Amino acid sequence: MDTWLSFANLTSFTTAWFVVGPLLATAWRLFSSCFKRHAKALLQLVDTDVTLDIVRRDWEDSIKTSDKYSEVKAYLAASCSRAARALRAENAVQGDNKLVLTMRLGQEVSDEFAGVTLWEGQEVSDVFKGVTVRWASVWPTREDSSQCLRLTFHQRHRDLVVGEYLPHVRRSDRNALLGNRRRRLYTNKTNDYSSMGTGSSNKVWTYIDFEHPATFDTLAMHPEKKRKIMDELDEFRNSKDYYNRIGKPWKRGYLLYGPPGTGKSSMIAAMANYLSYDIYDIELTMVPNNTNLRKLFIETKGKSIIVIEDIDCSIDLTSHRRSNDTAATTASANRKRKRTSEMTLSGLLNFIDGIWSAHSGERIIVFTTNFVDKLDPALIRRGRMDMKLELSYCGFEAFMTLAKNYLDVDAHPLFGTINELLQEVEITPADVAECLLMPNKERNEHGVDVCLGRLIDELRKRVQLDKEKKDDMKRVEEELAASAAAAGVDAKASDGEDMENGRRMVDPRVIRRLGRKETKEGDDKVAAKPNDNLAANNGRTVYGGTVDDSSSSDHGDEMKVGADAEANSETDHRSSMKANGDLGGSRDGDYGDDLDYDKDDYDDDDVSSEYDDDDDEDDEEFDDDS
Numbered sequence: 001m002d003t004w005l006s007f008a009n010l011t012s013f014t015t016a017w018f019v020v021g022p023l024l025a026t027a028w029r030l031f032s033s034c035f036k037r038h039a040k041a042l043l044q045l046v047d048t049d050v051t052l053d054i055v056r057r058d059w060e061d062s063i064k065t066s067d068k069y070s071e072v073k074a075y076l077a078a079s080c081s082r083a084a085r086a087l088r089a090e091n092a093v094q095g096d097n098k099l100v101l102t103m104r105l106g107q108e109v110s111d112e113f114a115g116v117t118l119w120e121g122q123e124v125s126d127v128f129k130g131v132t133v134r135w136a137s138v139w140p141t142r143e144d145s146s147q148c149l150r151l152t153f154h155q156r157h158r159d160l161v162v163g164e165y166l167p168h169v170r171r172s173d174r175n176a177l178l179g180n181r182r183r184r185l186y187t188n189k190t191n192d193y194s195s196m197g198t199g200s201s202n203k204v205w206t207y208i209d210f211e212h213p214a215t216f217d218t219l220a221m222h223p224e225k226k227r228k229i230m231d232e233l234d235e236f237r238n239s240k241d242y243y244n245r246i247g248k249p250w251k252r253g254y255l256l257y258g259p260p261g262t263g264k265s266s267m268i269a270a271m272a273n274y275l276s277y278d279i280y281d282i283e284l285t286m287v288p289n290n291t292n293l294r295k296l297f298i299e300t301k302g303k304s305i306i307v308i309e310d311i312d313c314s315i316d317l318t319s320h321r322r323s324n325d326t327a328a329t330t331a332s333a334n335r336k337r338k339r340t341s342e343m344t345l346s347g348l349l350n351f352i353d354g355i356w357s358a359h360s361g362e363r364i365i366v367f368t369t370n371f372v373d374k375l376d377p378a379l380i381r382r383g384r385m386d387m388k389l390e391l392s393y394c395g396f397e398a399f400m401t402l403a404k405n406y407l408d409v410d411a412h413p414l415f416g417t418i419n420e421l422l423q424e425v426e427i428t429p430a431d432v433a434e435c436l437l438m439p440n441k442e443r444n445e446h447g448v449d450v451c452l453g454r455l456i457d458e459l460r461k462r463v464q465l466d467k468e469k470k471d472d473m474k475r476v477e478e479e480l481a482a483s484a485a486a487a488g489v490d491a492k493a494s495d496g497e498d499m500e501n502g503r504r505m506v507d508p509r510v511i512r513r514l515g516r517k518e519t520k521e522g523d524d525k526v527a528a529k530p531n532d533n534l535a536a537n538n539g540r541t542v543y544g545g546t547v548d549d550s551s552s553s554d555h556g557d558e559m560k561v562g563a564d565a566e567a568n569s570e571t572d573h574r575s576s577m578k579a580n581g582d583l584g585g586s587r588d589g590d591y592g593d594d595l596d597y598d599k600d601d602y603d604d605d606d607v608s609s610e611y612d613d614d615d616d617e618d619d620e621e622f623d624d625d626s
């Protein structure tokens with residue numbers, strides 16, 4: 001009976017459970033969803049914070065760290081040393097042994113603004129117009145792959161934070177933010193980074209501290225010119241609104257040109273030190289194509305100087321636009337072109353002032369060259385290169401700066417002599433500086449006299465050599481003219497043309513005739529080559545393509561065979577004159593037969609090995625276009 005009763009109870013309980021269970025479950029579901037809804041509303045009443053993420057990259061496949069991320073990071077880095085526990089030490093400006101502490105990402109940091117700091121453990125808040133905000137650095141997680149700086153603030157301050165605080169952070173001057181952090185000198189990595197991903201390890205630039213001590217004070221140039229450059233730089237850095245108004249990217253282009261040793265690199269260093277900008281020194285020959293160049297430019301930051309030195313050697317800036325101008329193409333240029341990349345002039349121009357140029361705030365682009373005439377006019381046209389600055393030989397004003405820097409003298413009885421000599425000869429500031437360098441052993445009361453005396457000796461030597469060069473030049477011209485007249489060719493027709501860097505080219509027909517050696521008609525291929533590109537340069541008679549200006553201190557009494565100055569097949573100028581001298585007694589119209597070449601110096605093997613290097617275009621260059 002009991003068993004039956006308990007069985008009946010169990011059955012009714014089970015039945016009841018089957019009926020009541022679902023009802024209970026439904027009721028619970030209703031209750032919990034209702035509770036959750038209200039709990040959420042309740043929570044919102046309690047938790048009033050809003051978070052705003054400043055992400056490192058605006059979208060997944062962005063190739064650039066976003067500007068706002070960099071700006072906020074710089075803003076935070078400036079004040080982190082007071083709050084963050086993980087710091088990074090950077091060198092302070094030169095001469096200052098202190099370290100600049102900046103934030104290491106991954107730490108909660110706080111910021112102080114308007115003089116009030118609320119500090120609570122790791123969380124110090126920035127107070128802006130009485131409103132407190134907090135910052136944190138957030139690393140990517142499995143759910144969210146973006147790295148960001150997270151700003152937390154009360155929701156009722158949303159308008160103030162978004163409308164005023166964030167613009168304030170972004171506007172803050174980076175110089176003030178980074179305090180006296182040392183400037184950086186960036187250079188491009190050598191790898192092909194067009195295929196790189198977007199991770200932070202895939203950086204296209206590497207850098208070192210920029211420690212060049214040149215300033216406008218130490219730069220030797222005319223004070224007025226110097227003042228003008230400094231004024232322009234000041235105007236540029238304060239012209240953000242102006243550039244916005246006229247709809248131009250906030251950038252400025254400088255072309256620095258002049259002979260080696262006249263201070264182009266020193267000028268760039270002085271500009272960077274004056275503006276407190278970083279320098280990005282682009283080695284164009286390491287950039288395989290335009291895609292890589294784009295990546296490089298995009299990864300530069302504002303407040304920087306982008307430098308491309310010796311632009312004429314880095315990229316072929318002439319042939320694309322002047323394919324017919326074969327005469328200006330030299331053998332060495334052709335070789336360099338072979339080495340260079342698929343990067344083009346138009347690719348470069350695109351980054352100077354194309355649609356890619358307008359990013360990341362103010363920047364200065366500087367090109368340097370020793371040969372301004374070689375550059376494509378498109379590259380240096382107005383608007384693209386805002387200022388073309390010639391750095392030239394040392395004048396008296398520039399010398400005075402060097403004397404002050406090197407010898408600490410403002411006046412000296414020898415200055416008058418130096419002034420006179422400087423007007424007679426060309427000497428670079430680098431060469432003057434060399435004379436004024438005072439070794440330890442000379443540092444006594446006569447040291448200044450010794451250095452100035454050394455400079456005067458050097459200047460006098462150059463005056464004498466210049467005179468000799470001019471005499472030689474005159475004689476060569478007379479001899480060429482006489483030879484040409486005898487050959488029935490108008491030597492003046494094309495000579496005097498300034499084909500390259502002031503070098504005088506002589507009518508190729510004269511050259512061909514002068515150079516022909518034991519040749520039959522139509523068979524002058526090898527024999528004519530040594531002389532095909534004879535050029536007279538300041539008294540030097542040069543066979544081949546390029547005159548190396550740096551060898552001008554060799555004072556010109558030389559004859560060279562070869563495509564460029566690296567060719568060391570030099571011989572005494574006098575022997576070349578011998579060849580020319582024999583021309584005078586040559587037979588009518590056939591000077592080649594009478595040429596008395598020194599076989600050792602003009603051995604065919606030497607000649608052909610010189611020319612083997614050249615490509616077809618070189619031959620074109622030497623073609624007689626008559």
Ligand SMILES: Nc1ncnc2c1ncn2[C@@H]1O[C@H](COP(=O)(O)OP(=O)(O)OP(=O)(O)O)[C@@H](O)[C@H]1O
Pocket residue numbers: 218219220221258259260261262263264265266267370391428429430431433
């Ligand atoms: N205008 C100048 N003022 C002060 N120093 C100078 C000047 N020009 C040259 N010098 C001295 O000569 C050295 C070489 O100068 P710098 O490298 O600036 O010349 P550059 O024109 O850039 O030469 P290059 O074309 O060969 O690169 C400098 O370290 C500096 O000591």
